[in-house]
Amino acid sequence: MTTTFKNFIGGAWVEPAGGAYYENRNPADHDDLIGRFPRSSAADVQKAVESAKRGFDLWKRTPAPARGDALRRAGDILVRRKDEIADLMTREMGKPLAETKGDVQEGIDTAYYAATEGRRLFGHTVPSELRNKWAMSFRRPIGVCGIITPFNFPLAIPTWKIFPALLCGNSIVFKPAEDVPHTGHVFIEILLEAGVPPEVLQLVHGVGEEAGKAIVDHPEVPIVSFTGSTETGKLVGETCGRMHKRLSLEMGGKNAQIVLDDADLELALDGVLWGAFGTTGQRCTATSRLIVQSGVHDQFLGQLVDRVKKLKLGDGRKSGTDVGPMINEAAVRKTEHYVDVGQSEGADLLCGGRRATGKGLEKGWYFEPTIFARVQAGMRIEQEEIFGPVLSVIRVNTADEAFTINNDVKYGLSSSLYTRDVNLAFRALNELDNGITYVNAPTIGAEAHMPFGGVKQTGNGHREGGWEVYEFYSETKVGYVDFSGALQRAQIDNY
Numbered sequence: 001m002t003t004t005f006k007n008f009i010g011g012a013w014v015e016p017a018g019g020a021y022y023e024n025r026n027p028a029d030h031d032d033l034i035g036r037f038p039r040s041s042a043a044d045v046q047k048a049v050e051s052a053k054r055g056f057d058l059w060k061r062t063p064a065p066a067r068g069d070a071l072r073r074a075g076d077i078l079v080r081r082k083d084e085i086a087d088l089m090t091r092e093m094g095k096p097l098a099e100t101k102g103d104v105q106e107g108i109d110t111a112y113y114a115a116t117e118g119r120r121l122f123g124h125t126v127p128s129e130l131r132n133k134w135a136m137s138f139r140r141p142i143g144v145c146g147i148i149t150p151f152n153f154p155l156a157i158p159t160w161k162i163f164p165a166l167l168c169g170n171s172i173v174f175k176p177a178e179d180v181p182h183t184g185h186v187f188i189e190i191l192l193e194a195g196v197p198p199e200v201l202q203l204v205h206g207v208g209e210e211a212g213k214a215i216v217d218h219p220e221v222p223i224v225s226f227t228g229s230t231e232t233g234k235l236v237g238e239t240c241g242r243m244h245k246r247l248s249l250e251m252g253g254k255n256a257q258i259v260l261d262d263a264d265l266e267l268a269l270d271g272v273l274w275g276a277f278g279t280t281g282q283r284c285t286a287t288s289r290l291i292v293q294s295g296v297h298d299q300f301l302g303q304l305v306d307r308v309k310k311l312k313l314g315d316g317r318k319s320g321t322d323v324g325p326m327i328n329e330a331a332v333r334k335t336e337h338y339v340d341v342g343q344s345e346g347a348d349l350l351c352g353g354r355r356a357t358g359k360g361l362e363k364g365w366y367f368e369p370t371i372f373a374r375v376q377a378g379m380r381i382e383q384e385e386i387f388g389p390v391l392s393v394i395r396v397n398t399a400d401e402a403f404t405i406n407n408d409v410k411y412g413l414s415s416s417l418y419t420r421d422v423n424l425a426f427r428a429l430n431e432l433d434n435g436i437t438y439v440n441a442p443t444i445g446a447e448a449h450m451p452f453g454g455v456k457q458t459g460n461g462h463r464e465g466g467w468e469v470y471e472f473y474s475e476t477k478v479g480y481v482d483f484s485g486a487l488q489r490a491q492i493d494n495y
């Protein structure tokens with residue numbers, strides 16, 4: 001029997017106002033129907049915002065350390081349910097269990113970090129210009145937060161946003177990506193069990209252009225946090241700009257791994273395999289460009305193609321699977337399209353390049369890990385985000401040429417450099433235009449207590465994770481207390 005899921009609005013699990021639903025299927029097996037989920041409309045979002053305003057009034061008065069206690073309990077529940085959540089997450093989005101367990105672990109780490117932040121949320125107390133007067137700043141919550149997330153980290157990315165938003169005293173209206181609603185459902189269950197008051201949390205399932213857009217458009221949602229493609233982020237940004245909303249955008253990437261002649265090639269090989277084909281290339285930080293210095297180019301590429309051909313595609317819930325399916329048919333088509341583009345641009349297709357068929361793969365959205373060589377800077381496959389298992393390899397003669405190519409794209413999320421030259425490594429940290437640079441490690445691997453985000457068209461200057469995200473979800477307020485008993489005038493020339 002098919003399970004029909006509900007939204008969580010006004011402290012209760014409720015059906016969508018319009019009564020419409022959509023199906024969520026397992027990308028490794030189209031016949032496996034996970035459930036029917038609400039296709040919500042602006043009417044549902046309206047109810048969600050009304051409830052979230054009531055939730056905000058309650059939650060903002062709860063002391064921050066007590067808010068943190070609820071998040072610690074959420075972390076404890078995630079620990080208890082880790083294997084179960086990883087399994088349902090793999091079932092709905094495909095990446096292997098080791099990766100979905102990592103996704104849950106990221107949520108656990110984020111919960112425990114947030115819990116302790118409830119005892120910090122520092123402001124500043126500074127000397128006043130005047131006698132017998134105190135000057136201080138402190139942090140206040142903002143209101144109803146609109147939270148819109150992508151499919152590739154179904155738990156981790158919502159926790160990056162929702163835990164700090166709650167810790168700061170805000171309420172939330174959360175719309176998970178349409179391909180991963182089950183994980184969103186379970187996350188709300190966990191927050192409720194952890195003791196977050198019901199009206200603080202609203203879950204509105206549905207399609208981006210309908211439910212997502214209605215959240216962004218709503219005048220009583222003063223703050224929006226969005227992770228997804230640069231194209232969608234641009235639309236979200238236009239609305240938020242017009243309505244003067246606080247907005248955090250985390251968007252696309254075209255990340256490069258640079259391998260220089262002096263690199264540890266075995267290490268670099270492991271790095272690019274994981275960076276390019278982990279999560280089937282569907283990571284914002286995926287390695288989609290490999291820039292190799294000419295002295296090691298041919299040897300490295302030969303070894304890489306051998307290793308890639310040995311990767312085992314399959315259902316992420318089966319042991320031995322290295323690479324799972326893509327998220328849906330549209331993602332496979334987009335990847336096929338870029339393979340055509342690469343070939344018409346004159347790049348050499350060394351392996352992959354088509355839908356994977358074969359035993360056990362018939363009912364899934366599988367795509368063969370793909371490598372293009374002889375890619376030139378400026379080609380579309382070198383510039384545009386494909387978001388699939390496709391790696392473009394570019395040959396360079398010098399480190400400086402590699403740095404220029406790394407920087408010459410519109411995105412700026414992560415980069416990676418393999419070298420044994422310590423001076424060059426530090427120079428790269430300064431010169432590579434990305435939010436994150438790894439030395440002798442792949443382009444993926446963010447840690448929960450460090451700021452995460454990118455420059456240029458990847459982001460709009462905010463960071464998730466670490467200490468910086470708390471700035472985004474709270475407003476600085478300044479208080480002056482004058483206990484002199486006399487009128488003291490600041491901004492006046494008293495000298």
Ligand code: NAD
Binds near residue numbers: 152213
């Ligand atoms: P997407 O842009 O298609 O969707 C993201 C979310 O936005 C979904 O919940 C979707 O329903 C919603 N949405 C769609 N149209 C909307 C609209 N008009 N108004 C409001 N919401 C709308 O992205 P995706 O395919 O789910 O994820 C892949 C993209 O996300 C890639 O570009 C990837 O690089 C990016 N990403 C970035 C980061 C980061 O931190 N920089 C992390 C993960 C993924």
